[in-house]
Amino acid sequence: MATLVLEDFFPYQLTHLQALVTNNIAQIYTGQFELTPQQWRVLAVLGNNSPLSAKEISIQANLEKMPTSRAIIGMLEQKLLLRSAHDGDKRSSLLSLTKKAETIYQQLVPLALKREQELLSVLTTKEQQQIKTMFEKLAIQSRSLGK
Template sequence: MELNNITGFLIHRTDVKMTNYFTKQLKPYEMTPEQWSILSVLDGDRATTQKELAEAIDRDQSTVVRMIHSLEKKGIVKRIVNDTDKRSHNLYLSPKGIALKSELLPVVAEAHNHVTRYLSENEVRQLKVILEKLYASVKEDS
Protein backbone atom coordinates (compact mmCIF):
# COMPACT_ATOMS: atom_id res chain seq x y z
CA MET A 1 0.00 0.00 0.00
CA GLU A 2 1.33 3.43 -0.93
CA LEU A 3 2.26 5.68 2.01
CA ASN A 4 0.01 8.54 0.86
CA ASN A 5 -2.97 6.16 0.97
CA ILE A 6 -2.44 5.23 4.62
CA THR A 7 -4.81 7.19 6.85
CA GLY A 8 -2.47 7.09 9.86
CA PHE A 9 0.37 8.62 7.85
CA LEU A 10 -1.85 11.40 6.50
CA ILE A 11 -3.19 12.22 9.97
CA HIS A 12 0.29 12.15 11.53
CA ARG A 13 1.77 14.35 8.78
CA THR A 14 -1.06 16.85 9.23
CA ASP A 15 -0.80 16.74 13.03
CA VAL A 16 2.93 17.50 12.94
CA LYS A 17 2.42 20.56 10.71
CA MET A 18 -0.59 21.79 12.68
CA THR A 19 1.23 21.35 16.01
CA ASN A 20 4.26 23.23 14.68
CA TYR A 21 2.01 26.07 13.50
CA PHE A 22 0.14 26.20 16.81
CA THR A 23 3.42 26.09 18.76
CA LYS A 24 4.64 29.16 16.85
CA GLN A 25 1.40 31.02 17.63
CA LEU A 26 1.70 30.28 21.36
CA LYS A 27 5.45 30.86 21.70
CA PRO A 28 5.20 34.63 22.40
CA TYR A 29 3.04 33.73 25.42
CA GLU A 30 5.52 31.09 26.67
CA MET A 31 2.82 28.47 26.31
CA THR A 32 2.85 25.08 24.58
CA PRO A 33 -0.12 23.39 22.88
CA GLU A 34 -0.18 20.84 25.73
CA GLN A 35 -0.27 23.62 28.33
CA TRP A 36 -3.02 25.35 26.36
CA SER A 37 -5.09 22.17 26.52
CA ILE A 38 -4.92 22.39 30.33
CA LEU A 39 -5.73 26.11 30.35
CA SER A 40 -8.72 25.53 28.10
CA VAL A 41 -10.20 22.96 30.51
CA LEU A 42 -9.53 24.70 33.83
CA ASP A 43 -11.58 27.49 35.33
CA GLY A 44 -11.01 30.08 38.02
CA ASP A 45 -14.14 29.23 40.00
CA ARG A 46 -14.87 25.54 39.37
CA ALA A 47 -12.56 22.87 40.77
CA THR A 48 -11.22 20.19 38.46
CA THR A 49 -9.40 17.13 39.78
CA GLN A 50 -6.18 15.89 38.22
CA LYS A 51 -8.04 12.74 37.15
CA GLU A 52 -10.81 14.76 35.45
CA LEU A 53 -8.19 16.89 33.73
CA ALA A 54 -6.25 13.84 32.52
CA GLU A 55 -9.45 12.40 31.04
CA ALA A 56 -10.43 15.70 29.44
CA ILE A 57 -7.09 16.13 27.63
CA ASP A 58 -6.56 12.40 27.08
CA ARG A 59 -3.22 12.14 28.90
CA ASP A 60 -2.06 9.81 31.65
CA GLN A 61 -2.17 11.24 35.16
CA SER A 62 1.60 11.22 35.70
CA THR A 63 2.09 13.38 32.59
CA VAL A 64 -0.65 15.74 33.78
CA VAL A 65 1.02 16.07 37.19
CA ARG A 66 4.27 17.20 35.53
CA MET A 67 2.41 19.64 33.30
CA ILE A 68 0.46 21.06 36.24
CA HIS A 69 3.68 21.47 38.23
CA SER A 70 5.16 23.52 35.37
CA LEU A 71 2.06 25.74 35.14
CA GLU A 72 2.02 26.11 38.92
CA LYS A 73 5.62 27.37 38.86
CA LYS A 74 4.56 29.96 36.27
CA GLY A 75 1.75 31.10 38.59
CA ILE A 76 -0.96 30.07 36.11
CA VAL A 77 -2.54 27.16 38.00
CA LYS A 78 -3.40 26.70 41.69
CA ARG A 79 -3.39 23.20 43.17
CA ILE A 80 -5.34 22.86 46.43
CA VAL A 81 -5.65 19.69 48.47
CA ASN A 82 -9.17 18.26 48.31
CA ASP A 83 -10.93 18.60 51.70
CA THR A 84 -12.66 15.22 51.45
CA ASP A 85 -9.79 13.23 49.89
CA LYS A 86 -6.33 14.37 51.00
CA ARG A 87 -4.72 12.32 48.19
CA SER A 88 -6.55 14.35 45.56
CA HIS A 89 -6.00 17.94 44.44
CA ASN A 90 -8.46 20.46 43.09
CA LEU A 91 -7.09 22.52 40.23
CA TYR A 92 -8.03 26.10 39.43
CA LEU A 93 -6.71 28.83 37.19
CA SER A 94 -5.03 31.60 39.13
CA PRO A 95 -5.94 35.22 38.31
CA LYS A 96 -2.85 35.23 36.05
CA GLY A 97 -4.12 32.03 34.39
CA ILE A 98 -7.59 33.50 33.86
CA ALA A 99 -6.09 36.59 32.22
CA LEU A 100 -3.80 34.47 30.03
CA LYS A 101 -6.67 32.23 28.95
CA SER A 102 -8.69 35.31 27.93
CA GLU A 103 -5.71 36.68 26.02
CA LEU A 104 -5.10 33.37 24.23
CA LEU A 105 -8.69 32.63 23.19
CA PRO A 106 -8.52 34.93 20.12
CA VAL A 107 -5.06 33.56 19.23
CA VAL A 108 -6.38 29.99 19.36
CA ALA A 109 -9.50 30.94 17.37
CA GLU A 110 -7.33 32.58 14.71
CA ALA A 111 -5.03 29.54 14.55
CA HIS A 112 -8.09 27.30 14.12
CA ASN A 113 -9.44 29.55 11.38
CA HIS A 114 -6.06 29.55 9.65
CA VAL A 115 -5.65 25.77 9.54
CA THR A 116 -9.25 25.21 8.44
CA ARG A 117 -9.35 28.07 5.93
CA TYR A 118 -9.69 25.74 2.93
CA LEU A 119 -12.62 23.87 4.48
CA SER A 120 -16.26 24.88 4.53
CA GLU A 121 -18.11 24.88 7.87
CA ASN A 122 -19.80 21.66 6.80
CA GLU A 123 -16.45 20.06 5.98
CA VAL A 124 -15.10 21.06 9.41
CA ARG A 125 -18.12 19.38 11.03
CA GLN A 126 -17.65 16.28 8.87
CA LEU A 127 -13.95 16.16 9.72
CA LYS A 128 -14.74 16.24 13.44
CA VAL A 129 -17.23 13.38 13.04
CA ILE A 130 -14.75 11.31 11.05
CA LEU A 131 -11.88 11.95 13.46
CA GLU A 132 -14.09 11.00 16.42
CA LYS A 133 -14.97 7.73 14.68
CA LEU A 134 -11.30 6.99 13.97
CA TYR A 135 -10.41 7.84 17.57
CA ALA A 136 -13.14 5.55 18.90
CA SER A 137 -11.89 2.70 16.74
CA VAL A 138 -8.35 2.90 18.14
CA LYS A 139 -9.23 3.97 21.70
CA GLU A 140 -10.61 0.51 22.39
CA ASP A 141 -7.26 -1.04 21.42
CA SER A 142 -5.03 1.07 23.64
Protein backbone atom coordinates (compact mmCIF):
# COMPACT_ATOMS: atom_id res chain seq x y z
CA MET A 1 0.00 0.00 0.00
CA ALA A 2 1.32 3.45 -0.93
CA THR A 3 1.79 5.98 1.84
CA LEU A 4 1.58 9.72 1.76
CA VAL A 5 3.99 11.91 3.65
CA LEU A 6 2.10 15.18 3.73
CA GLU A 7 5.22 17.35 4.05
CA ASP A 8 6.57 15.80 0.82
CA PHE A 9 3.28 16.03 -1.10
CA PHE A 10 3.55 18.77 -3.74
CA PRO A 11 0.01 20.21 -3.32
CA TYR A 12 0.64 20.52 0.43
CA GLN A 13 4.03 22.17 -0.12
CA LEU A 14 2.49 24.64 -2.57
CA THR A 15 -0.39 25.48 -0.23
CA HIS A 16 1.99 25.90 2.69
CA LEU A 17 4.25 28.21 0.66
CA GLN A 18 1.25 30.18 -0.59
CA ALA A 19 0.07 30.74 2.99
CA LEU A 20 3.52 31.87 4.13
CA VAL A 21 3.92 34.30 1.23
CA THR A 22 0.37 35.61 1.54
CA ASN A 23 0.76 36.20 5.28
CA ASN A 24 4.05 37.97 4.68
CA ILE A 25 2.56 40.34 2.09
CA ALA A 26 -0.60 40.75 4.19
CA GLN A 27 1.44 42.45 6.90
CA ILE A 28 1.67 45.43 4.55
CA TYR A 29 -1.97 45.89 3.53
CA THR A 30 -3.67 44.76 6.75
CA GLY A 31 -1.59 46.94 9.04
CA GLN A 32 -1.20 50.49 7.82
CA PHE A 33 -3.94 50.28 5.16
CA GLU A 34 -6.50 48.18 7.07
CA LEU A 35 -7.52 46.10 4.06
CA THR A 36 -8.63 42.48 4.10
CA PRO A 37 -6.88 40.07 1.72
CA GLN A 38 -9.93 40.16 -0.54
CA GLN A 39 -10.04 43.97 -0.53
CA TRP A 40 -6.34 44.03 -1.43
CA ARG A 41 -7.06 41.84 -4.45
CA VAL A 42 -9.97 44.05 -5.52
CA LEU A 43 -7.77 47.12 -5.14
CA ALA A 44 -4.97 45.47 -7.14
CA VAL A 45 -7.33 44.46 -9.95
CA LEU A 46 -9.04 47.84 -10.18
CA GLY A 47 -5.72 49.65 -9.93
CA ASN A 48 -4.81 48.17 -13.31
CA ASN A 49 -8.22 47.74 -14.96
CA SER A 50 -11.08 50.05 -14.22
CA PRO A 51 -14.03 50.16 -14.31
CA LEU A 52 -15.08 46.53 -13.99
CA SER A 53 -18.15 44.61 -12.90
CA ALA A 54 -18.07 42.55 -9.71
CA LYS A 55 -18.04 39.40 -11.84
CA GLU A 56 -15.01 40.61 -13.79
CA ILE A 57 -13.24 41.53 -10.55
CA SER A 58 -14.01 38.10 -9.13
CA ILE A 59 -12.48 36.37 -12.15
CA GLN A 60 -9.37 38.55 -12.30
CA ALA A 61 -8.80 38.43 -8.53
CA ASN A 62 -9.37 34.67 -8.47
CA LEU A 63 -12.01 35.04 -5.74
CA GLU A 64 -15.34 33.33 -5.25
CA LYS A 65 -18.51 35.39 -5.61
CA MET A 66 -19.25 35.85 -1.87
CA PRO A 67 -15.78 37.00 -0.76
CA THR A 68 -15.72 39.38 -3.72
CA SER A 69 -19.13 40.75 -2.77
CA ARG A 70 -18.12 41.22 0.89
CA ALA A 71 -14.90 42.97 -0.13
CA ILE A 72 -16.78 45.30 -2.47
CA ILE A 73 -19.42 46.13 0.15
CA GLY A 74 -16.72 46.92 2.70
CA MET A 75 -14.83 49.06 0.22
CA LEU A 76 -17.99 50.95 -0.73
CA GLU A 77 -18.62 51.63 2.97
CA GLN A 78 -15.02 52.87 3.35
CA LYS A 79 -15.53 55.11 0.31
CA LEU A 80 -12.82 53.28 -1.63
CA LEU A 81 -15.03 52.40 -4.61
CA LEU A 82 -17.34 54.26 -6.94
CA ARG A 83 -20.33 52.49 -8.47
CA SER A 84 -21.65 53.51 -11.88
CA ALA A 85 -24.25 52.19 -14.32
CA HIS A 86 -23.20 49.36 -16.64
CA ASP A 87 -24.49 50.27 -20.09
CA GLY A 88 -24.07 46.73 -21.40
CA ASP A 89 -25.79 44.96 -18.48
CA LYS A 90 -28.57 46.67 -16.51
CA ARG A 91 -28.37 43.99 -13.78
CA SER A 92 -24.83 44.91 -12.76
CA SER A 93 -22.82 48.02 -12.14
CA LEU A 94 -19.25 49.04 -12.83
CA LEU A 95 -16.79 49.68 -10.04
CA SER A 96 -13.76 51.92 -9.98
CA LEU A 97 -11.39 53.30 -7.36
CA THR A 98 -12.07 56.58 -5.59
CA LYS A 99 -9.29 59.16 -5.22
CA LYS A 100 -8.78 57.86 -1.67
CA ALA A 101 -8.33 54.30 -2.98
CA GLU A 102 -6.03 55.47 -5.77
CA THR A 103 -3.83 57.14 -3.14
CA ILE A 104 -3.74 53.92 -1.12
CA TYR A 105 -2.93 51.97 -4.29
CA GLN A 106 -0.05 54.34 -5.14
CA GLN A 107 1.35 53.96 -1.63
CA LEU A 108 0.80 50.22 -1.33
CA VAL A 109 2.09 48.97 -4.67
CA PRO A 110 5.74 50.00 -4.15
CA LEU A 111 5.68 48.37 -0.70
CA ALA A 112 4.20 45.14 -2.09
CA LEU A 113 6.68 45.05 -4.97
CA LYS A 114 9.57 45.69 -2.59
CA ARG A 115 8.41 42.81 -0.38
CA GLU A 116 8.08 40.59 -3.45
CA GLN A 117 11.69 41.36 -4.36
CA GLU A 118 12.78 40.67 -0.79
CA LEU A 119 11.05 37.29 -0.93
CA LEU A 120 12.57 36.46 -4.32
CA SER A 121 16.04 37.71 -3.38
CA VAL A 122 17.08 34.20 -2.32
CA LEU A 123 16.74 33.13 -5.97
CA THR A 124 19.01 34.07 -8.84
CA THR A 125 17.52 35.86 -11.84
CA LYS A 126 17.69 32.57 -13.74
CA GLU A 127 15.91 30.72 -10.92
CA GLN A 128 13.20 33.40 -10.81
CA GLN A 129 12.59 32.91 -14.54
CA GLN A 130 12.61 29.14 -14.12
CA ILE A 131 10.05 29.22 -11.32
CA LYS A 132 7.80 31.48 -13.41
CA THR A 133 8.08 29.03 -16.31
CA MET A 134 7.37 26.10 -13.97
CA PHE A 135 4.28 27.81 -12.55
CA GLU A 136 2.99 28.46 -16.07
CA LYS A 137 3.55 24.81 -17.07
CA LEU A 138 1.88 23.55 -13.90
CA ALA A 139 -1.11 25.85 -14.45
CA ILE A 140 -1.54 24.55 -18.00
CA GLN A 141 -1.23 20.94 -16.82
CA SER A 142 -3.65 21.49 -13.96
CA ARG A 143 -6.24 22.99 -16.33
CA SER A 144 -5.87 20.09 -18.78
CA LEU A 145 -6.21 17.47 -16.05
CA GLY A 146 -9.26 19.25 -14.63
CA LYS A 147 -11.25 18.83 -17.83
